[in-house]
Amino acid sequence: xxxxxxxxxxxxxxxxxxxxxxxxxxxxxxxxxxxxxxxxxxxxxxxxxxxxxxxxxxxxxxxxxxxxxxxxxxxxxxxxxxxxxxxxxxxxxxxxxxxxxxxxxxxxxxxxxxxxxxxxxx
Numbered sequence: 001x002x003x004x005x006x007x008x009x010x011x012x013x014x015x016x017x018x019x020x021x022x023x024x025x026x027x028x029x030x031x032x033x034x035x036x037x038x039x040x041x042x043x044x045x046x047x048x049x050x051x052x053x054x055x056x057x058x059x060x061x062x063x064x065x066x067x068x069x070x071x072x073x074x075x076x077x078x079x080x081x082x083x084x085x086x087x088x089x090x091x092x093x094x095x096x097x098x099x100x101x102x103x104x105x106x107x108x109x110x111x112x113x114x115x116x117x118x119x120x121x122x
Contacts, residue, residue, distance in 0.1 A: 002113065006096075008033070009109035010089040012072075013098035019073040022050040026072050030054055030112065037121040058119040068111040074100040
């Protein structure tokens with residue numbers, strides 16, 4: 001795994017975005033990360049103001065592109081017997097453990113990396 005993807009994934013896994021809680025801190029982290037690479041984005045909050053979606057694009061305007069979409073909420077980890085901390089990335093034996101590492105924060109880390117590459121931030 002690319003070091004940048006692993007770094008992004010570690011940060012994403014550290015956010016406790018259990019579905020009953022806010023995801024704003026994670027969304028703001030992604031917005032700020034993209035902005036440091038010159039990528040503007042739009043945050044759209046829900047009616048409660050506690051949850052949001054982020055929309056970002058890069059590349060030539062008016063050209064067809066690819067849409068990558070994912071969710072940032074995770075299933076609660078409370079009451080489960082986790083061997084490793086649920087809201088931290090633990091790398092062991094070539095695997096990454098943490099709540100959301102496969103669904104969907106792992107994908108989101110890869111999508112962010114792809115967007116940074118498309119914007120020329122390899």
